[in-house]
Amino acid sequence: xxxxxxxxxxxxxxxxxxxxxxxxxxxxxxxxxxxxxxxxxxxxxxxxxxxxxxxxxxxxxxxxxxxxxxxxxxxxxxxxxxxxxxxxxxxxxxxxxxxxxxxxxxxxxxxxxxxxxxxxxxxxxxxxxxxxxxxxxxxxxxxxxxxxxxxxxxxxxxxxxxxxxxxxxxxxxxxxxxxxxxxxxxxxxxxxxxxxxxxxxxxxxxxxxxxxxxxxxxxxxxxxxxxxxxxxxxxxxxxxxxxxxxxxxxxxxxxxxxxxxxxxxxxxxxxxxxxxxxxxxxxxxxxxxxxxxxxxxxxxxxxxxxxxxxxxxxxxxxxxxxxxxxxxxxxxxxxxxxxxxxxxxxxxxxxxxxxxxxxxxxxxxxxxxxxxxxxxxxxxxxxxxxxxxxxxxxxxxxxxxxxxxxxxxxxxxxxxxxxxxxxxxxxxxxxxxxxxxxxxxxxxxxxxxxxxxxxxxxxxxxxxxxxxxxx
Numbered sequence: 001x002x003x004x005x006x007x008x009x010x011x012x013x014x015x016x017x018x019x020x021x022x023x024x025x026x027x028x029x030x031x032x033x034x035x036x037x038x039x040x041x042x043x044x045x046x047x048x049x050x051x052x053x054x055x056x057x058x059x060x061x062x063x064x065x066x067x068x069x070x071x072x073x074x075x076x077x078x079x080x081x082x083x084x085x086x087x088x089x090x091x092x093x094x095x096x097x098x099x100x101x102x103x104x105x106x107x108x109x110x111x112x113x114x115x116x117x118x119x120x121x122x123x124x125x126x127x128x129x130x131x132x133x134x135x136x137x138x139x140x141x142x143x144x145x146x147x148x149x150x151x152x153x154x155x156x157x158x159x160x161x162x163x164x165x166x167x168x169x170x171x172x173x174x175x176x177x178x179x180x181x182x183x184x185x186x187x188x189x190x191x192x193x194x195x196x197x198x199x200x201x202x203x204x205x206x207x208x209x210x211x212x213x214x215x216x217x218x219x220x221x222x223x224x225x226x227x228x229x230x231x232x233x234x235x236x237x238x239x240x241x242x243x244x245x246x247x248x249x250x251x252x253x254x255x256x257x258x259x260x261x262x263x264x265x266x267x268x269x270x271x272x273x274x275x276x277x278x279x280x281x282x283x284x285x286x287x288x289x290x291x292x293x294x295x296x297x298x299x300x301x302x303x304x305x306x307x308x309x310x311x312x313x314x315x316x317x318x319x320x321x322x323x324x325x326x327x328x329x330x331x332x333x334x335x336x337x338x339x340x341x342x343x344x345x346x347x348x349x350x351x352x353x354x355x356x357x358x359x360x361x362x363x364x365x366x367x368x369x370x371x372x373x374x375x376x377x378x379x380x381x382x383x384x385x386x387x388x389x390x391x392x393x394x395x396x397x398x399x400x401x402x403x404x405x406x407x408x409x410x411x412x413x414x415x416x417x418x419x420x421x422x423x424x425x426x427x428x429x430x431x432x433x434x435x436x437x438x439x440x441x442x443x444x445x446x447x448x449x450x451x452x453x454x455x456x457x458x459x460x461x462x463x464x465x466x467x468x469x470x471x
Contacts, residue, residue, distance in 0.1 A: 051359060213251065253404060262333070325349075325423065339390070
């Protein structure tokens, strides 16, 4: 087993549910092998790092399979910890790399045929297999591999989408508010690296110049060591500043979390009059780990604070309104951004209630060990803002509650798109453009969405020194 420092290593991305991201080793217990050795590795790391370490059972059944054993240690308060058999897959997914066809979707009950499910595409990913087809935002998928989606089979059918599959879909027609005839096409999933900087534009209404930025997850680049996506984000805000935007609409409807470095970067581009002395986020671990880190001369109390960074592209001082569009998928880093900016400026929310993830996890795995390929993501930390506020475990309630569940989905960035239209109306102070209202005939009850089927459950990646093994 590799040797490790007593507490943390430098320059490793951490995942917070926040999720912290860490490389770790285990004790050299030569007398143990197989699942017993893996379960001891699970127990020892959980006992030292887990936020609710005091709730770990004193007596455990180490004869369980690793996934079952891990789950047996979890607190009833824990909604987010997980473990998976291949840590390399976990690390790829943290950077937005997944095997997929390239579209995100939401699932609704079909109001016309009881028991049937409608899958609606919410966005197509650029340069993905889906982007080379006729599929577009708003299209309805009714069958996968020739089998109609129902309440009883949809989860099984979704599992078939990691291999070559077909979809039967009906194309949306916004002009007639109808869906076309059923068409079938084949899709071939690939290992796809998604760029979170999906869309940006400047919309002029009267004397208002409104920056619109659709950002779909927090990542610095296609790898943890890359700053490509952050650099693109900086360029977007440099353009916003150059054009003199007066208001900003940040669309986080599809954003379930990601890297703290990207979150801090975005916060530093938006925060009003923030400086490098201002705290963006504070972190609290279990009592024993807090004491160890506080008393270690290499770290100390300042270790727990993440401060804003100086950004020449910051637009905060020129904003009359800052609006965030949210959904029931907006989580973790998205919520961290909301919470971290609130001490410095008004943050107006439009959309649905967010997930409510104010705690974080670390990625723990044993690299290059053929006897242990597992990776686990236990909750280890809770986040607070500069005012010591962390009261969003039930999510943030929008100022304007407006669920995005109308089947008539206009293109993202269009002034006719439901949530953006409402934000523009708030900014303009009056409906200076035709107000886009819900059509109750097309409202549906959401039952699931594609983000729930990704192994990464709303992570937040912290760029702090890496957690090592126990002393």
